[in-house]
Amino acid sequence: MLPGGSSRSLWEILVANVFTLFNAIVFAGFGILLALGRWQDALFGLPALMNTVIGVVQEFSAKRTLDRLAVLNAPTARVLREGRIREIALDRVVMGDLLVLRTGDQVTADSRVVQTDATGPGGLEVDESLLTGESDPVRKRVDDEVLSGSSVVAGSGIAEVIRVGADSYAAKLTAEARKFSLVRSELRSSIDRLLKWITWALGPMILIVANGQMQAQGGWAVAIGNGQWREAVVGAVAAVIAMVPLGLVLVTSIAFAVSGVTLASRKVLIQELPAVEGLARVDALCLDKTGTLTTGEMVFDAAHVLHPVAGWERVLGAIGDAPDANGTARCLAEPYGGAESPLPVATAVPFDSVRKWSAFVLAENGAGVDPGTWVLGAPDFVLGPDAGLAEDREGASADPVPLALAGDLAAAGLRTLVLAHSPAALDTDAEHGLALPAELQPVALLTFRERVREDAAQTLGFFADQGVEVRVISGDDPRTVAAVAREIGLDCEAGFDARRLPEDQAALGEVLERERVFGRVTPAQKLAMVHALQARGHVVAMTGDGVNDALAIKEADLGIAMDTAAQATKAVARIVLLDGRFDRMPGVVAEGRRVIANIERVSMLFLTKTTYAFAIAVVFGLLAWSFPFLPRQLSITDGLTIGIPAFFLALMPNADRYRSGFLKRSLAFAIPSGLIVTAALIVLHVVGDGLGDFSVTDMQAASTLTLAGIALWVLAVLARPVSPFRILIVLAMYAGLALVWVIPLTRDFFEVTWLPQPLALLVLGIVATGIVLVELLRAWHLRFTRAPKL
Structure with a gap:
């Protein structure tokens, strides 16, 4: 039996995703509001539940894929x-x-x-x-x-x-x-880091908010005595839940899932959704030669005639048409095969990997072919000192020209065989077994090459334009690997023999920075090469199809398997090219860029909300002011300024090139924009109290409009550059905000009201000032990040 138990059990996965501090706070607030009969304010529990379900499904799917891993295909x-x-x-x-x-x-x-x-x-x-x-x-x-x-x-x-x-x-x-591992994802790791910071900050924030809301109702004793503690609790829950970017994980997961479906329609299987961003970050691409750059098939290259003998082409055709011909010999069928009548073969010796030659004997002249022994095999073994009993045969070739030419052709990376002829028969009675006959005459040198994928050169050219360094790695002869590399456009005079690679990781990394083509690479060396590149700060992608590639593919930042790959290799790869077309890769890169750029845009929306939620909670809590919103009113702003538009923005086309520093750029915009919203609400509270004695409902409605007005402009800024569809999204959100006030049913449900004129003018002025500040922030952010316009 193969070893099992690759990763966490289903129960362990459920525990890890369900029983978190993040979920404890969210669902505790959800339960409190339901217990108080305020189900209208508990709508935030639904996206939190969806986040948890998605997390469990994703990890369990990865576990099942790995548990099905098996090297053996034979049932x-x-x-x-x-x-x-x-x-x-x-x-x-x-x-x-x-x-x-x-x-x-x-x-x-x-x-x-x-x-x-x-x-x-x-x-x-x-x-x-x-x-x-x-x-x-x-x-x-x-x-x-x-x-x-x-x-x-x-x-x-x-x-x-x-x-x-x-x-x-x-x-x-x-x-x-x-062994279970998740793909390295900058988006996921950055978001996880943010959630961790937020989760641990929630503890002290809950105490500040709870105390502030009780003090706003006259103190703990008064609030408990007159029943106002219920309103204080609702306000505290609203403040705490507002701090959590509930939809960020959900929108990110949806964006990955949609990308996975899109790529699947192009015959690209994404086995772990965050891997879709991988190729957008990769700067070092390690390619296995056989099965990736080549199809794994041999094709006939040329015949270099040395001493022609009658019927030599007919002989090559018979070798290629033979039922037991190996892969190399079958390549001769197309240029030389197809004869209607077979040759009169008296004795046949199939190819042997130890002898390195095959032969047959014609007892009589047939179809214009000279009788005698015809031999096809490696030049050194047929003509040179390795040719069986050559030292005992008087007629053995002493001509150095064929061997020298064969060496030159092999150095060019071509597989070379020689066709030789002798009028004598095979010696089948020799003490050491079969022996080649005397007087072997080299007839022609035949060269073969691996069939290079038609899309390989164009795809590698694309990666070169994108600044991705390509390294070709193979277990074959370095000369052969170098020849294939040259054929697909890589500048390589000779391949590096991996048997000379150092074991020290630092020294290995230095060699990898200099060399681009490697032959005779072992599975352990492939894994070491991936680790050495990663140690030097590279984001590494590894392609391959053999079991020998599986560990390196798994440890790479992004593992890619071809359609012909072994089951084990496909199972650990993050991406599988189902139709084996290497030219699918640029499409994966484009999809990864779209996801990264759009999630960065969307994250700024969510983090803006988190920033102003924390800032409002601190200010209103420490000053013992009533929280300016009901939870259901925050559902308005969350849905119109973040939730609905974020879904569309995350799925829109985007060709921005990847740049590291996702978290830094997001926070550089989100924190200042969140502070602008906080300042606007503070001004509204201070100035509004001085304008008149407005009701709690009036102030809550004014706060909702102020928040929505500025947050919608943040959305308009992040939706740039403008396009008809993006303009439509922003205008639709403004229209949705207006409908909340226009329709009596929604106005009553969300407990908002039309504002008195002085308060309405104050809100208008504050929102206009906030819009100007957001525009100034955008101009600064573009210079700060040196990024193209949003």
Whole structure:
């Protein structure tokens, strides 16, 4: 069994999201007002409840995704028990079981090979690219280990299970990747920090407000004696709840959710909603070559003819058309295959990853092809000193030109094979097994390259324009990786061999700042590279598709998996490109920018309210003035100046580039604007008392209009630059405020009234002054932040 328990249980998630000091204060106020029969003033409890539900759902969704994580895709294992081959569930595989491995199977447990068909021309070859990142298959002999998560690509065999469950290689990777963590989000961390500050400030503020409201009713004893304590409690609850930015988390979550739906329609899956902002902040993008920049397929590049022999092109076509051709050989079918009649093959030897060559013997001339032995394989193994028994063959090629040319082509990052011919037959009786014949003549050097994704160059160009540094990381040969990097437009003469990378994080970071292309990178090194870049202050995105990429993808600030990725890699990635189109990335960047810019705009609205709520509570509490609003009247201003417009503003188009310092910029505007509103209400209270003996309802209505008038202009400032839709939103909010006074039902429900003329003129003057001050604040804020116009 794979290890379970990746994160907090559902109960732990509920406790963490429900039983908070923030919720305790909000729901305590909600309960107090319901107990007093003032349900009209308890409307603030609904958005608080929605915030809690959203938090629980988001974290539980992330938990379920991680708990479903599994490296293995195979649903069953094939074992040999009691002399019979049986299909059993993975959790029933035990130590000592004999796995029956066939071409196409995935290895389901770490095992030791006990038997292969290597005595014949084939053998057991395993693709370990999902585990190691290296694309070449690995030949397995008796007593070699095969790891869970790898796949059999050629041959067959039997292997004894030596590790199961948590001890297996794949399970260890899974266990590391399963550990619960949330994506790093500047928006979320900043908002969480604000909520933490506000929550801890609420304690002393409650005492100040409660005492102030009791004193405003004549003191504790008087208020309790004449029953006015009820009004004092309602005022205290209104003051405390006003300090909490109830809708900020909700609007932020909605903005993320809508972005997730938008990107999903473009075949981009966002597995954790705040990740949508990630690419807008990234300045270092680490790309896995195979499966990300390339499709993982090989394509034929060119044939460099050396010594042509009759029918050599027909031979290449036969090799490409062969049913058992490997991925590289199949590339020859398109340029050279398609012949109607097969060649008269007497003996065939399939490709072997140890020999590094394949061959067949033609006993007679057929279809214009010279008879004899035709060999296709790695130049060093066919022509050079590694060519089997070459030192014992008098006719072995001594011509250095083909090998030198092959070396030059390999240095250019091309996979190179040689086609050679000999009139002699294969030596199948040699002491060391199969041996190449004498007098091998190099016919042509064939070059292959990985198929680069058509959208890769354009997408990387986009990131370059945005100031994002790209690093290509792969387990393949550095020369091959460098060639792919050059093909997609990266300036790279040679790749850096990761076997020379230092282990010290600081030294590794220095190398990463200099180099851009790396080959022979191990999974542990990929993870170390992510950490080294983060230690140097970079925001890192990591792409990949193999299990070997999973830990680095998880630890990166933003992990991105391709559609062909292993299940484990997809599960830990924050973003999955469902159709494998790399050109989706600019759209994700644009969506992230829109969210960051709009949430910053919206946060200024909420924090303005929090600022004036705290300031009013302190002033009115210390001076023992009655709180100037009922909770239901604050619902008017909250809904018209923040709640409704914030929802629309958070979802509108916005192409502003990301700049760090979200919290600093937001507070630089919100605190002064909140103090402007506070000053306006203080002036209204002081001057209003001097103008005449106005009723409590008159003063509360005047306070509501003063607050709404200035706060709506704050909205108008933050909605800039103007557009028809933004103008419509602001005008609609002004119209909504007017309707509250015009419609008798709403006027009675919210307990507001038409103002006496002196008080109305005072409100008009104060609001006009506040508007001027907000405009001056906007001009200062633009210079302070050096930002483009809002």
